[in-house]
Amino acid sequence: MRNFRLTAAAALLTALIAGPSWSYTPGTYEASAQGMKGPVKVAVTFSKDAVTSVKVTEEKETAGIGTTAAAELPRQIVEAQSTKIDGLSGATVTSKAIFAAVEDCIRQAKGDPNQPARSTAPKHAGKTIEAAEDVVIIGSGFSGLAAAVNAAEHGARVTVLEKMSVTGGASAICGGQWAIMGTKLQKKKGVPYDPPQALVYDLIGNGHLKNDLTTLTMFAENSPRAADWAINRFKPEFIDQKLQYRAEFQFDRSLYLKGGCGPAYRKVEKAVRDLGIKIHTDTKAERLIVKDGRIVGVEAHKKDGTKYIFSSKAVLLATGGYGANKAMLIEPLKSALYYGPASATGDGHRMAQAVGAKLELMEFGKRYPNGVEAAPGVAKSIIQGNYRAWLQSGILVNNEGRRLINEKASNHDILTVLEKQKDGMLYLVMDQATWNGFRDGVHTLGITDEDLEKWLAENGRKAPIFAHGSTLAEAAAAAGIDGGTLEKTVARYNELVKLGKDEDFGRPAAFMKAAISSEGPYYIVEQKPRFATTMGSVIVDENLQVLNQEGKPIPGLYAAGEIVNAVHGDDSSPGMNVAWGFTSGKVASESILKALGQLEK
Amino acid sequence: MRNFRLTAAAALLTALIAGPSWSYTPGTYEASAQGMKGPVKVAVTFSKDAVTSVKVTEEKETAGIGTTAAAELPRQIVEAQSTKIDGLSGATVTSKAIFAAVEDCIRQAKGDPNQPARSTAPKHAGKTIEAAEDVVIIGSGFSGLAAAVNAAEHGARVTVLEKMSVTGGASAICGGQWAIMGTKLQKKKGVPYDPPQALVYDLIGNGHLKNDLTTLTMFAENSPRAADWAINRFKPEFIDQKLQYRAEFQFDRSLYLKGGCGPAYRKVEKAVRDLGIKIHTDTKAERLIVKDGRIVGVEAHKKDGTKYIFSSKAVLLATGGYGANKAMLIEPLKSALYYGPASATGDGHRMAQAVGAKLELMEFGKRYPNGVEAAPGVAKSIIQGNYRAWLQSGILVNNEGRRLINEKASNHDILTVLEKQKDGMLYLVMDQATWNGFRDGVHTLGITDEDLEKWLAENGRKAPIFAHGSTLAEAAAAAGIDGGTLEKTVARYNELVKLGKDEDFGRPAAFMKAAISSEGPYYIVEQKPRFATTMGSVIVDENLQVLNQEGKPIPGLYAAGEIVNAVHGDDSSPGMNVAWGFTSGKVASESILKALGQLEK
Ligand SMILES: Cc1cc2nc3c(=O)[nH]c(=O)nc-3n(C[C@H](O)[C@H](O)[C@H](O)COP(=O)(O)OP(=O)(O)OC[C@H]3O[C@@H](n4cnc5c(N)ncnc54)[C@H](O)[C@@H]3O)c2cc1C
Numbered sequence A, B: 001m002r003n004f005r006l007t008a009a010a011a012l013l014t015a016l017i018a019g020p021s022w023s024y025t026p027g028t029y030e031a032s033a034q035g036m037k038g039p040v041k042v043a044v045t046f047s048k049d050a051v052t053s054v055k056v057t058e059e060k061e062t063a064g065i066g067t068t069a070a071a072e073l074p075r076q077i078v079e080a081q082s083t084k085i086d087g088l089s090g091a092t093v094t095s096k097a098i099f100a101a102v103e104d105c106i107r108q109a110k111g112d113p114n115q116p117a118r119s120t121a122p123k124h125a126g127k128t129i130e131a132a133e134d135v136v137i138i139g140s141g142f143s144g145l146a147a148a149v150n151a152a153e154h155g156a157r158v159t160v161l162e163k164m165s166v167t168g169g170a171s172a173i174c175g176g177q178w179a180i181m182g183t184k185l186q187k188k189k190g191v192p193y194d195p196p197q198a199l200v201y202d203l204i205g206n207g208h209l210k211n212d213l214t215t216l217t218m219f220a221e222n223s224p225r226a227a228d229w230a231i232n233r234f235k236p237e238f239i240d241q242k243l244q245y246r247a248e249f250q251f252d253r254s255l256y257l258k259g260g261c262g263p264a265y266r267k268v269e270k271a272v273r274d275l276g277i278k279i280h281t282d283t284k285a286e287r288l289i290v291k292d293g294r295i296v297g298v299e300a301h302k303k304d305g306t307k308y309i310f311s312s313k314a315v316l317l318a319t320g321g322y323g324a325n326k327a328m329l330i331e332p333l334k335s336a337l338y339y340g341p342a343s344a345t346g347d348g349h350r351m352a353q354a355v356g357a358k359l360e361l362m363e364f365g366k367r368y369p370n371g372v373e374a375a376p377g378v379a380k381s382i383i384q385g386n387y388r389a390w391l392q393s394g395i396l397v398n399n400e401g402r403r404l405i406n407e408k409a410s411n412h413d414i415l416t417v418l419e420k421q422k423d424g425m426l427y428l429v430m431d432q433a434t435w436n437g438f439r440d441g442v443h444t445l446g447i448t449d450e451d452l453e454k455w456l457a458e459n460g461r462k463a464p465i466f467a468h469g470s471t472l473a474e475a476a477a478a479a480g481i482d483g484g485t486l487e488k489t490v491a492r493y494n495e496l497v498k499l500g501k502d503e504d505f506g507r508p509a510a511f512m513k514a515a516i517s518s519e520g521p522y523y524i525v526e527q528k529p530r531f532a533t534t535m536g537s538v539i540v541d542e543n544l545q546v547l548n549q550e551g552k553p554i555p556g557l558y559a560a561g562e563i564v565n566a567v568h569g570d571d572s573s574p575g576m577n578v579a580w581g582f583t584s585g586k587v588a589s590e591s592i593l594k595a596l597g598q599l600e601k
C-alpha cells in the first residue's frame, strides 16, 4: 500500500564505518541509577571484546515515555557497543539513568565507559526519499492518531510523521482526565441529559468569551459520537468510579483513564500499527509544500539525515502546543513555568503561518498556581502535595507572611491572588505532619525523595524554594518571608481552627481540623504559575480546514488537537483537551475523507 | 420587471353587479365611536342617493394597524356605498369603530345603515395569474421585508405575499425593544465590548439549553453587521436614552424604538415600496410547489378569488409564529392567553412540513405572568399597570389569599409560582390609590376606561376578573378569594412596610414605601399567563435553508424570523426577536443571492 521510491542517486547507499576495538572482563554485571520515578536497574553481559546484552531488570518509569526508553535503548547500546548515543527525546531522565547504570557495569567489567559509539544505523545523509500518500498526518498524539485510524479504515492511504523518537507528545503523558459529555458511557454512569448547548455554555463561561465559536459548536455537536467511537474503537480503561463533579460544568462529565493517558495512548498507537500505518519517528516535518495555492505535501527531515518529500492530497497538522518554545510565548505565559512535553514547540503553528494561516489567542495557556521551578523555566506540579497539605494544616501566605485566600479556592482564584504579589509567587507553610502528607502527595507526580533532599539542601538559596527551619522565624528567614508577620498569621489561623470557622477567608471547616503545630521543624515551599497546554490556535472552519488571513480555507490543509485549542477560549476546562483531541481528530479525518470522495465507502 | 400573465380563460373577466338604490338627506354628518385607544370620529357627506365622502377626523389608533384602517376604510365604504364590507384583518377594533360611526351618520341622514355592499373590486373568481420571480417572500414582517430590500438591492426580482389587508404582522405592533449587541450604535452608547460569545452564552442561559446551536452561532456572528445595516438603511428612530440593563444579559443592549415598532416598520415598508417591490396584500400563500425535490414556487389565493401561481428560484418563509392557531398549540402554551396578532397561524410551519421539513420546540413560547382574559382565550397585557402597582402598595396573592413571592421578581419566577396554583392564576390586590396608578399604566397598553368599566361591572362573575368591594372581605368574595386569610396577609404586609424590609419574600425596600390603606374600596385583578411570540421552528442550516427530516437542505426553501425562533431556546430574551428578524432576513437574502449567483454583483 505504501509507495516509497528512493531517489536514484541515493538508492541503497549505506555506510558502515569500522570502529575502534573493545576489551572487557567477560560476565554479567548489575548496576542501578535514579530514573524519573525511582531506581532503574540494568544487567549487562560482556564477552571479552563486546557488550553482548543489556537488560533493564527493574524500572518504575512513566508508561509510554520512560518505558519506551527502557525497551528501546538496550538494543541501541548493543548495536553501538557504547552509551555515547542519543537518548530518546522525550525521555531524557530515563535515558540518562540507563546510560549511567550501563557505564557502571562497563567499569565493573574493566571496559572504557567513554568509548565512542560504533556507527550503527545506515546513514542516509544527503539522500532524499519521495513518497505519495492520500493523507500525511504530522504528529502522533491523540488527535493525529484518531484521524489516522479513521481515515485508514475508510480506505485512505495514511502516513504519520513524529519528530521525537518517542510517540505521543502530550497525549502519552497527560493526567488522564477525560470529559465524556453526551456519551453512552455518561448515560450508563447515571447522567442521561447533557446536551451540546450545555457544553457551549460551560466552555464560554470558562473560556471568558474568547472561544472560537465555529469549532465550539462543532465540538459540542460532535463530541458525543466521537467519544463513543473512540471508547468503542480503542477500549481505553477507565478508573471504575462515578463521574466527578467539576465546578466548571453543570453536569458531571469527568472520568479518569487508568494509569493516566499513557496506557490508553498505547492502545490507540497499537490500533494504528495494526492497520499497517507507518509512524515515522525521529522525522520532523519542516515545511508544507504549496502548489497553485494548494497544500500538496510535506517536506520532512529524519534524524539520520534523510530528507522526505511526501506528496499528498491532504495534510493534517496535529502537532500539539508551543509551550516548550519560549520564542513563541507572550505574557503572562512567558513568565509561567512550563511542565509539558519538550515536543510542544509550535511547529504546526509556524508551518501554517508560513503558508498564510492566521493565528489567534497566542497569549493564553492553561495555567495553574502550583508549580515549583525544578529547573530554570521548567515546572513540576505539586498539586497533589497541596491537596494533602489542605487536609492537614498547610496554609498559603505571601512574602509578607500574610494569608490572603481560602486555600481551597479554585485554581483560577488563587492564580489571581498570586499574580498580584510583587515576587510573583505564594508560599505554602507546613509543620512536620503536614510536610509528611505533602511529600507523599508529590511522589505521585514523579517528584522523588532525592529531588526533595536536593531542594531542601539548598534551603531557599536558589529555586525551587524548599526552605525549612526548627522555628517559624528560621524557616521564614530562609524563604525570604517576613517572620514576625508569619508568626502572627499562624497564631490567627490556629485561632480560626479552634473557632471551627475561617472568618477571614472562608476555608471550608472540613479542611480546618488540624492546628499548625507549635513545634518545629517547619517547611516553606514556593508556589509559582505553571502551564503545559497552550490555547493559541490556527483558525479553522467547521471542517477543521485551516483558514488564511482573509478567512478563506487553504485547500488541502487541516488541523486538529491542541493546535486548534481556541475552541476552549482563554483556558481549557478539566478533561476537555483529551475530548477535543479525539473529536477534532475524528472530524478532521471525516472532512478529509469527504474531500477525497471517500467518506461514503 | 414583473411578469404577469393572465390565464387565457379568465383574462379580463370582471363582473360589476348592479346594486339596490340608496336615499339620504344630503349634507355632512359627524359621529364618533370607541376605537382601540380612544374615540374615532368621522365626518360623512351624502348626496340624495349616495355616500360621497367619508373622512376620519380624529383617532389615536396604533400606528400601522388602526391608522391603516383609518386611511383605507373610508375609500372602501364610499366604493361599496355601505359599511357591510370586510374590516381590515389585524385591525378589527378600529374597523368596527369606523363602521359604527359611519352607520350613526347614515342614520342621521335618514338612510338605511343595513344596506348591503355594492360589489366593488373586480371579481377574479376562477381566474389564475402566473408570475415568475427570482424570490418569493411569504410574509411582510421585519424578516421578510429586510430580505426583500437586500435581495432587490442586489438585483434579484422579488415579490412579497401578505395574507392580511394590513402589512407587518407582529413586526408592525411590537413593543419596540431592540437588542443591539455588537453594533456601532452600542459602542456609541458606551458599551464597546460585547462579543458574539457573550450572546451565545446569554441566550443559552435564557433558552434553558434548548437553543438551536447552528442558528445561534450564526445569529451571534452576524447580528452586529445586520443591525448596523438595518439601522443605517432604514434609519429607525430610537428613544434617546442610555442602553438599558436587563438581568438576562451580561452587557447592556436594550434600546427602544420611538413609538414602538410601528413607525420603524413603516420606514422599512416604505423602503420596499420605493424599490418597486410589490407587496401583494390579502394574498395568502397556500402551498409550496415542488418539482424534482426542489421548491420552484408558491400557490397563493387572493381574497377576491384570484389564484396566483408564482414560479421562483427561491422561496423565503417569513410567516411569523403560530400563537393564534389553537390547533398548533401544545401545553403549556395551549392554556396561556394569546395577545399577539391574528396573522400568526403557523402557515409557514405547515407549508414547510408538507414538503418534508422537520419542526422543533413547538411546545414553547415567550410567556408572561401578567395577562387578563379580555375575550375568551385572548389576553391583554397589564404589565405596565402592575409596574405602577408595585410603586405603591399592590400585592400578589393566590386564591387562598396568601402572598407567595416578591412582586418585583422576574417574570420567569412569578410564572413558576403562578403555575403551581390550582386555578392557574394569581391576583393583584389594590387599594384606591394603587388602582389609580394601575389604571394609568394599563391605558398605555390600549386598555380604555370603557374596558375597565365593563370588566368592573361584571365584578368577578366572568373573565376577566376585576373584582371590587368597599371592604377587603367584599372584594375577596367577589374575586373568589379567601377573605379571612387575605385580611391577615394585608396586615402582615403593612407590618413589613413599617419594618422597611420584606422579611417574607424580599420585595425591595424601594417598592415598599406605601402601606395598603385601611379604607376601601379595594380592587382585585386576575393575573394569567399570556404569550404572543412562539418558539417552535422549522430547522435550518447556517444559510437558513430549511432542512428535511433527514437533516438535508430542501433545495430552494429558506426561512427567517419568528418561524426560526428555536435560535432563542425555550424563551426569547428582551429585544431579541426584532434583532433576529433583521439578522435572519439579511442572512437569508444573502444565502439566496449566493445561490442565485448574484451576491458579488
Ligand atoms: C502533563 C500534562 C497533563 C495533562 N493532563 C490532561 C488531562 O488530564 N486531561 C486533558 O484533557 N488534557 C490534559 N493535558 C492536555 C492534553 O494532553 C493535550 O492537550 C492533548 O493530549 C494534545 O493532543 P495533540 O494530539 O493535539 O498533541 P500531542 O499529544 O502533543 O501530539 C503532538 C505530536 O506532534 C509532534 N510534532 C510536533 N511538531 C512536529 C513536526 N514538526 N514534525 C513531526 N511531528 C511533530 C509532537 O512531537 C507530538 O508527539 C495534559 C497535558 C500535559 C502536558
Ligand SMILES: Cc1cc2nc3c(=O)[nH]c(=O)nc-3n(C[C@H](O)[C@H](O)[C@H](O)COP(=O)(O)OP(=O)(O)OC[C@H]3O[C@@H](n4cnc5c(N)ncnc54)[C@H](O)[C@@H]3O)c2cc1C
Pocket (backbone or CB within 6 Å): B138, B139, B140, B141, B142, B143, B144, B161, B162, B163, B164, B167, B168, B169, B170, B171, B172, B173, B174, B175, B176, B177, B178, B179, B283, B284, B285, B286, B318, B319, B320, B321, B339, B340, B341, B343, B344, B345, B347, B348, B532, B533, B560, B561, B562, B563, B574, B575, B576, B577, B578, B579, B581
Ligand atoms: C405585542 C407584541 C409585542 C412585541 N414586542 C417585542 C419587542 O419589544 N421586542 C422584540 O424583539 N420582539 C417583540 N415582539 C416579537 C416580535 O415582534 C416578532 O417576533 C417579530 O416581529 C416577528 O417578525 P417576523 O417577520 O418573523 O413575523 P411577523 O412580523 O409576524 O410577520 C409575518 C407576516 O407573515 C404573514 N403571513 C403569515 N402566513 C402567511 C401566508 N400563508 N401567506 C402570506 N402571508 C402570511 C403574516 O400575516 C404577517 O404579516 C412582540 C410581539 C408582539 C405580538
